[in-house]
Amino acid sequence: MDKLKIPAGALVFLFFFSIYLFTMSGVIQYGDESEKYRVAQSIVERGELSFRPTVVRNIGGVGGKTFSIYELGQTVLEVPLYALGKSLNQLFPTPDENQIETLIVGLLNPLLSALACLVLFKSAGALGFQQRTALGLTGIYGLATIAWPYSRGYTREPLLTLTLLLALYGLFQFRRTRARRWLLVAGLAAGYLVFSKFIHAMVVPFLLAYLAFVIARTYPRAERASEIAKAFGVFLLPAFVFLVLQSFYAAARFGSPVVGLAGTKVNPVEWIVMLLGGSKPVEAIIGLLFLPDKNLFLYSPPVLLVLFALPQWIRKQKAEALLFLSIIVIEIIAVVSRPDWDGGTWWGPRYLVQITPLLILPIGILIESPAPKKWRAPAIFLFGVGLVVQILGAFSSDRDYVDITAKWTSIANQFDFLRFGALDSLMIYLAPETFPFRINLFGILLMLVAGVSGWCLVRASQRDAVVCASSRGIALAAIGFGVLLVGFIVWVVAPYPRVLIARGNTYYIAANNLSASNRYCEGSRMYLRALDIGTTYQREAITRYEELFPREKNGxxxxxxxxxxxxxxxxxxxxxxxxxxxxxxxxxxxxxxxxxxxxxxxxxxxxxxxxxxxxxxxxxxxxxxxxxxxxxxxxxxxxxxxxxxxxxxxxxxxxxxxxxxxxxxxxxxxxxxxxxxxxxxxxxxxxxxxxxxxxxxxxxxxxxxxxx
Structure with a gap:
């Protein structure tokens, strides 16, 4: 890396983008994910915001048309990917007009999640941590927390995580450099955070308070008020623009600039009152902190260390530590105030995914403490446990588990599901007539890129030397990114019908395994899942299903x-x-x-x-x-x-x-x-x-x- 002068940040991005591409799903499995996709599709295909009603999604709005209730942030980013998918579908046509488009839109979350790792790495540096520490924190976050499983799907949690983290990074850079461009970056990120999910406007006052503190520490008393006003103006301008856009979007859908503003077809104030009326905060706190199904610490074990890190960090960097603590607390309060605090059937505590980086970054104070060795063993242990937990979530589908077992997912349940072969992967398949596992050639390329970039990062962490980027190094990183995209098109997009068949065969084998263990109900549903996707064992799957659920023989x-x-x-x-x-x-x-x-x-x-x-x-x-x-x-x-x-x-x-x-x-x-x-x-x-x-x-x- 030193000779080539590839920036460490570029290597961080390539490493995690390769990992997240390897485990991406490529299939929309939840209704709210589908709504955002349908809006992006409608914008590209017809230049409209409404979309066709489906059997389960048909919320009416202006003119009796069907609209999404959700904010526009995620959809805007999906639009160019859908357009790219549409172009690729013309080159590699499939029987279904949405298969390639859905697959390409599925690249968004791996991309956003890898960018979040990059911004976390940069944020650690902006907070004053050494490069070795920053790389360690990024590795912990990217591989051993809930961020990894959420990189594989279509939910907006990766976008919320990235925008919140980028807003903080912009403020940290402004404190270091006093360059107003960083205020604009922070404001754009904070504005887009709210544009993506309105409820997160609650963090903006804390960001402004920190900004006011930074200005107050820099300028004499006589100039503070005017400088704070100028800084607030730069920071809030993008947020105001996004708010206006969201209001126009609300009016276009439901005839009011307020109704539909906050991801619901109800006035935001009425919606908040309704949520508070049904909340069970004690139950939520117990569930998030002490019970296994949605436990914050169980799904991201390394965040346990933040309990020991925050007191030390407050003593060293009080302003930043209190900013993090304030955002963490207000986000948790918002979640426990909801009747659906558990986030439904998704993997782990879904509504707290975006604060995960804020729970990881303070751990750097332990790594750089006067006695770092005493934290090494706990950190390695928690990283190992977290890695195992994330592998379970990254290689299996929580929605498949719910549909197949009719139960909510948990770590233990997902492990039980996976041991029968219930893989959900574009890269790894079960093969009954050959070696038990098959791997897509693109998966081999991804492992190679991840291996090389990971090796370079390990060497960089050992030397703790900051490498100055060169044009050659940046070009090599860009070439690596381009190779990944070309490989994705060649080995996944072009043969996508065959990829789906391979996935269907995996479900068929899992169904056989479940049935052989007398789990007939799950086995039967798994046969139907295989048939739904497509499998070369279609007749066998139908025969076995009808053996379990015999029909009338006549008529x-x-x-x-x-x-x-x-x-x-x-x-x-x-x-x-x-x-x-x-x-x-x-x-x-x-x-x-x-x-x-x-x-x-x-x-x-x-x-x-x-x-x-x-x-x-x-x-x-x-x-x-x-x-x-x-x-x-x-x-x-x-x-x-x-x-x-x-x-x-x-x-x-x-x-x-x-x-x-x-x-x-x-x-x-x-x-x-x-x-x-x-x-x-x-x-x-x-x-x-x-x-x-x-x-x-x-x-x-x-x-x-x-x-x-």
């Missing part, structure tokens, strides 16, 4: 019977598909050209029914690219044989892209029912739906496994 309807009557326009197609089908007779396929929001329906032949009898309708359905205004639907219609006393029963509504999934509905016919019809349709949307192996028969007495 099978041939595809020709399902499409006895069709209703469609020129832009739609209803036909028998032998290629995608599960059965030799073929599947019913309904397809509508993209961007055409129309309806196409296939109606079965009339099926004689017995009045007041128990029936069950079941089958398998697959969808692709259903992104119009509505969705695909399977509906049962019954009447008295003369179109009288009708009843429609919706069996299911389906949209977007999903592999083969089962549907089943048990019902009792009306006292007047004489016949039934099955309707399969694309309703006011576009895309393709397949239905196969449909059965309508008297309900079976067979009792399948009962799952929660």
């Amino acid at each position: 099978a309807l041939a595809v020709d019977e399902l499409m006895a009557q069709i209703e469609l326009s020129d832009d739609a197609l209803i036909t028998k598909d032998l290629t995608t089908a599960l059965t030799p007779e073929g599947a019913l396929m309904i397809s509508i050209a993209p961007t055409k929001d129309i309806t196409a329906t296939a109606i079965s032949m009339p099926i004689t029914a017995q009045a007041g009898a128990a029936y069950a309708v079941s089958g398998w359905i697959k969808t692709r690219g259903i992104y119009g205004s509505r969705y695909a639907a399977v509906t049962l219609y019954e009447d008295d044989g003369n179109w009288g006393h009708p009843r429609d029963t919706q069996i299911g509504a389906f949209d977007e892209t999903h592999g083969w999934q089962p549907f089943r509905k048990a019902f009792t016919t009306l006292p007047t029912t004489q016949r039934m019809f099955i309707k399969t349709s694309l309703w006011k949307t576009y895309g393709t739906v397949w239905v196969d192996d449909v059965r309508l028969a008297r309900a079976s007495e067979t009792k399948p496994i009962v799952c929660e």
Whole structure:
């Protein structure tokens, strides 16, 4: 590194970006993540802020359109990545218009998280710590705290972390240099923090108080007021601009510059009052500090050292220590004042992720204390425990765990989940017919880059020599970053359908492992997860699922019977598909050209029914690219044989892209029912739906496994 003169900061970024790319998910799994993505998509595709309603996301606003309730900060950063993904999708087309775009947008959090590591490294230096200490603190933060698992998904916690940390770094640099450009940097970061999540405006007064303290220590009493006013103006100007933008965004969505300002379709004051009314602060404090499921110290073990570091830091750097302590306390108060203090089903204490750097940086005072050796063993131990905890979170999916087990995740539960092979990775897959593990070639490149940059950082920490950057060193770092992006395109983006199949095969193997351990409910859901993504073991997965959940053996309807009557326009197609089908007779396929929001329906032949009898309708359905205004639907219609006393029963509504999934509905016919019809349709949307192996028969007495 000395000869090449690559800046240590560049190596820090490359190291952590490689690590975080290795464990990124590439799949949106939560509704609020999807909302922000849909807004970015709509901005690029149509120049609009509204997005199409989905089966689960349909909050109405101005003009009856569907809008996101969330702030705009995360979405703005996703827009250029979506545009890049759209361009790459034209080079490497996939059956689903969102697969590549979602994957590319998924690069945002690894990038932001690596930048947060870089800013933490720089902040440690700005606070006066040696380079060796700064590198150690960065390694602890980036590898042994909750920051790593949150780098893999689509939540805004990495953005909140980066902007809060950058605001602090800007203020520290201003104190050192008195250069007003650092005030502008700090103001931009603080403004964007609030632009991304309005509630974090609560930290701004503490930042201003610190800024006032810095000015007061610098200028004579007569000049303090004017200098503080000037500094506040520079700092608050970007925040004001972002506030105005957010107000316009609120008005465009919900007709008011206030409603929608704070990530909710309610006036912010009313929202705060409502949250406080349902809060359970004692329960929250106990849960965050003492119970295992959302324990701050358990999910980031090294932060325990801050309890010993803060008193010493207050004595040495009182202003900075009190600033950190104030922000930590106000953030914790805000979380425990919420009824949903636990952050839902996400990994660990989600709402406290952004203060993690503030809990790590003070540890530097212990590392540089007069007796550093006494802290070495505890620090190494906590780092090791933290590393193991983060590996569990980084290589498995908390959402998969919730969906598969119907339980909330925890460290112990996630470990149990992972031991059955429930990997969630773009780089590592289980392979039943070859070596137990396969690794994507891009993963090997990432390990190589991480290894080289990590080795250089270790050498730098041993010498504790600050390397002056050269143009050659910066160019080499930029080339390394470019190589990573090119490798990602070559080995992940271009063959992405094969990558998804490899992930689906991993889920299939995990399902086999769970079923072999008599965990049939989890195994069955894991088979469905494999089918949803796509797997080369499709027939085996369906067979094993139906062994666990047997259906009625009679009442099978041939595809020709399902499409006895069709209703469609020129832009739609209803036909028998032998290629995608599960059965030799073929599947019913309904397809509508993209961007055409129309309806196409296939109606079965009339099926004689017995009045007041128990029936069950079941089958398998697959969808692709259903992104119009509505969705695909399977509906049962019954009447008295003369179109009288009708009843429609919706069996299911389906949209977007999903592999083969089962549907089943048990019902009792009306006292007047004489016949039934099955309707399969694309309703006011576009895309393709397949239905196969449909059965309508008297309900079976067979009792399948009962799952929660």
